[in-house]
Amino acid sequence: MIHSLFLVNSSGDIFLEKHWKSVVSRSVCDYFFEAQERASEPENVPPVIPTPHHYLISVLRHRIYFVAVIQSEVPPLFVIEFLHRVVDTFQDYFGVCTEAAIKDNVVVVYELLEEMLDNGFPLATESNILKELIKPPTILRTVVNTITGSTNVGEQLPTGQLSVVPWRRTGVKYTNNEAYFDVVEEIDAIIDKSGSTITAEIQGVIDACVKLTGMPDLTLSFMNPRLLDDVSFHPCVRFKRWEAERILSFIPPDGNFRLLSYHVSCQNLVAIPVYVKHNITFREGSSQGRFELTLGPKQTMGKGLEAVIISSQLPRGVLNTNLNPSQGTYNFDPVTKLLSWDVGKINPQKLPSLKGSMSLQAGASKPDENPTINIQFKIQQSALSGLKVNRLDMYGEKYKPFKGIKYMTKAGKFQVRT
């Protein structure tokens, strides 16, 4: 299956290589570099590149390319999914997945990669199992290790790998037993010039942070499970129970995990929580353009819009901007032509606006398309679809856990065409 893995940074250097079978020369990456050169943007490198003897399957995350070398037929998603799992694991271990973090922890990285694949076939990808095998480096542990000479490699053997619930490690103990669930919904939308919605849909996830002693068996029920149109579960969720009763029943992994992701059925009309008034014009023959943008809340169910950020890729002809925000800060990068405006909170009484002029390249013709505006925002304490958790029960353990649930709505890919 997966023959080798190369980690390539944005400047095109291979800074880590790992082989699970015979060594594949790193010159195989030349094909990748060629493709990288051809691509205008880093994102445009095709994920699958055939070469005479190998196939390169790559993912790009945190500005690092993870290039897997394949020799024979294998479902490409299998590899892609695995690579993403690798990145997730690194992130889990080191907090960030950057070139520096990987280089600093190269031994742990190597140990992890060794455990995750055997002969190119995934062996242990559950983070709970990996953490039993190899303890994540923390500052405290580093200090302790220095003093005592002990290591990051777990002494005890990962029995979880063999159990019926491979995602949960054994012998979990906490003094404070807590279970937190975050219902996070993202709204994807395309709004057209006139402000009408072209497409809008809501995708949600329930992320959990469960710190419970022993082997708790949890059930989570919803007030309105019918809202969920299409769902995918963490392997711990008992599918039969969901099919029959629309109840999530599971023995949770220890720590953070994604319990569920769902899609809200598209029959329900999606309330768009924000509107944008815009007036962006370029005049033929003039080297000036007008730029006006006003934001306002709309159908937010009384909750405030927070952490609003506007970003827009302005046309290549724009040399610079001279804008005046009524609140927040704005920034224009003349090289990438990326305009970003950190608005912050929207006050319905005093709508934020960004007005001013753009200077265009002299003599250049007027750009034929107005830029698209991407909006990010957050609405706390509300799930846009109206999904509500009914109750959470625990079986199998005696103690009383502390339970918490939080709702949040975020903008996903929210675009306004102008």
Add this chain to the structure above:
Amino acid sequence: MLSMSTNNLSYNDQGGSDSAVEVGQETTPTSSNAGFGLFSTNFKKNDDLKEMLESNKDSLKLDAMKRIIALIAKGKNASELFPAVVKNVASKNIELKKLVYVYLVRYAEEQQDLALLSISTFQRALKDPNQLIRASALRVLSSIRVPIIVPIMMLAIKEAASDMSPYVRKTSAHAIQKLYSLDPDQKEHLIEVIDKLLKDKSTLVAGSVVMAFEEVCPDRIDLIHKNYRKLCNLLVDVEEWGQVVIITMLTRYARTQFTSPWKEDGQFDENSETAFYESDEKKTKNGDEKKSYMMDPDHRLLLRNTKPLLQSRNTAVVVSVAQLYWHLAPKHEVGVITKSLVRLLRSHREVQYIVLQNIATMSIQRKGMFEPYMKSFYVRSTDATHIKSLKLEILTSLANEANISTILREFQTYVKSQDKQFAAGTIQAIGRCATNISEVTDTCLQGLVLLLSNRDETVVAESVVVIKKLLQTQPTQHSDIIKHMAKLFDNIAVPMARASILWLMGEYCERVPQIAPDVLRKMAKSFTSEEDIVKLQTVNLAAKLYLTNSKQTKLLTQYILNLGKYDQNYDIRDRTRFIRQLIVPNEKSGALGKYARRILLAPKPAPVLESTYKDRDRYQLGTLSHTINTKASGYLELSDWPAVAPDQSVRNVEVIEPVKEWAPSLGKTGKSKLSKSSDDKFYSDSGEEEEEKDKGSGSSSSDDSSSSSSSEESSSEAESDEEKSSSPSSEESDKSSSQSEKSSSESDSEQKKKTTKKPPQKKTVKPTAKDSDSDENGNVAKEASSSSAEETSSGSDSGSDADSHSGTERKKKTKSKAKPKVEVKSTKVVSLLKEVSLLDLDDFNPTPVTRPKMSVLSPSLLGDLEGLSLSNISSTIQVSGPAFVPEKRHDLLHRMAGKGLSAHYQFPRQPCLYQPTMVSVQISLTNTSDHPLEQIHIGDRSPTGLHMHCFNTIECLLPDASVTVSLGVDFNDSTQAANFQLCTKEDQFSVSIQPAVGELFLPVTMTEQDFRKEQGKLLGMNESSATITMAAENTTSQPISRQVATVANLGVVPSGQDNIHRFAGKTASSGAVVLVTVELRGESTALITINTEKSVMGPMLLRDLKWALAQA
């Protein structure tokens, strides 16, 4: 990094000045290490590392290894450190060991001779009692790509494949692939192992062994038959990566084994969405319409069991299920995958790319599937280019009369996109829509013409090209457009577009007689500065005009032809010469000249604007080959449906007769199984509970399938009966239906059969032991006999191999291995031989073995070696006689309850004569009534799997007479009671024998040293201990021995120390070693330690012992 540097500094004093420099450099942050590596000479650095590795401080070694790993990670060569590193392979420090493994696997191929030094370490670790250590040893051993150790690997794999731990078996499945890639000649042997592992019921193993199957012998589809249903049923509980592999394999399997569920006429209802809608409407009626087709219940089973996996969080699993439905499900059921695929579009960019590709292929054939989700394919400005173009592709495929206006409006936005490549793609898409949907052709054409005045060259060029194609398909009056394009000609610089316009002029020159010559005139002027493709078209245009309008253009044409004649490009020169000969009449021109007009101005077929994904479905969806649109190496073709389904009974797991024989006694297995599992809860290592669960789900679903299949079958039967009751075909269908009914009932009983077979397997996996059991009971399983035959043959092979090596060495090894599994069965013997290391370089620390022991054991062993088929006779040899036989009698049947028959039982603690796995029980029967009792015998028993050797029927028992009979009961190493019925002629009495845990053992003799060694293997979870306060009388050796012997049938092990008493035994059924140590501590306290792999029995025995020793 911090820790490393401080460590280094602390050892500095010993290191000397050289290393001080080194250390100083090393303290610089790692990021600069790469640069540092360049400046320092490599060998000097390595010297330093070598020194560190050779020190006797683990921390120094560890630091060295960490630096070496960092070198490897950067792709630097660290191979000359091999000898220094390999020395540490047996280190006690786990992290150090792991890093050495990493190094070893990386460089073993380059340093084959030195790598051999490490082999013995792994061979030793392969015998470790801890399954995880065994597994990791096998993992590393098989990863060392050194051809010389192939035989060792082969042996290790074979042995691991029958390991009791599913995790080790999983590792062996991985090792199969590694060995195969190292030495393909081993294929046949490996297939045997694969076959064996395929039968494994653990979910851990399933995915890995199927992977091995795919890699080694994907064509051996016959190996799957018997495991097909099991795989289907296990699938949900297999880990996600295994699911992908199994699903892909089962897709291929199903295509060879089942008949097509698709309608005969429209196997691919291409482009006929109407057909799809029809089938949609008629979904409910489908059943009535397609009487002829009846889905195989196994086919249904696969579809049903994969469906829940569409909810998996793993995108690879979802897509593999999607492709399974696409390739296997009836057309009207494929719809279920749509939602899940659309959901994946929220995932990472790379995932989107693959999913969109698959959707693109699907949407060409089945627009209806994705049309409701059209908006999910709208392009966002932030999408990557390849994703944009895929979305465009799908939108184009989805376009129909109803939604085209929406789509075109959307396209209008895209055309204006800043990403010009994407805009060009959109124009092509518009062109395709225009050809596919005739209603909008004109609108599209107008729109495209408007685009001709676009400022961007690529957009204009693309429009020209598309318009050209459109005009060709619509050879009506479009001279306006052509004129318009001629006007634009001067402004267009893109060669392809210019060439297209020229071609259009030439082709339709009769429609624009005024303009064409003028264009030609302009071209004549700029001919020399044009691109090649434009020049060629200019020549073409000139020729065509010459033929239609020679008056105006003769001179121009000659001029152009002259220019062409001396062009730098040979293509153009060639074309010019050809055209000249063709059109200019001269004396040499032959017959061809007459036809010049017909040649050049022939009506040309319109180009077909079609998707690049049109033919992609020749590859299995979701595969690499599908993604790159060429056959990847190792791609396995998906075969077409067979016209006639192959025999479906091949998937039935058992032969019919024995099952029937067993049927009456199978009823109550469930109960015993359940209690068994609860017993085994402690048994933390293997996936028992998992298995239980699987079995539960498996049996339930197979029940389902059988019921559904039978109902289906019966309906078909009825129908066919109605239709033509006398025709041979109906007879056939009758037969087949009855057959399949039979098979379904069989599969039912199979499930139960599996359960009955479970207990023997649970202990230590010994297939032949199991087989011999069933043989005795007259249950001749076909596979069993064949597998045992295989075993024997392989056994003799390895035997001869081993002979070539030094005899003493072998004996030592063999014997040391032999002891733990004292009752030697034929498989055991085979495995013993396998354990003989072919390459034992381990001279440094020979395993401690004592001489006298060897002489005791070896004869029996040799006996076993000679006669592999003699299974059990020799096994009793090491078993010693009981140290003590308790007199205690237990009531079996009270005389009141037994209507005068009273029965007592006791354990004589003698090895059972009937079968060594049984515990012998003496029953004394007394007739207390006043009439003779006749025909006393044993009736029904439970659990049904209970193996019991009954006594012969006692014909008559006179009043006041008593008789003692003996009985053999296989308790399966559990204290679960054996229930059976004691019958007389008139009555039946239910009785039960409840063994104390101590009675399930057989005493063995061994030396103290052996005891310690065995104990060393059974640490950790295999050990249970307790400190007790003993009664005062029990503090000396005599009473202790007596008390222990009373409680448990164990043998005394001579002890060197006065305060430590040791006892040893083995369990009757599985022969697992049980070791008891009583260590006196102080006045009246003692530490009891019990070591046994039977983790349920350990604590129970401990409890009994505590109780006994605390008592006076």
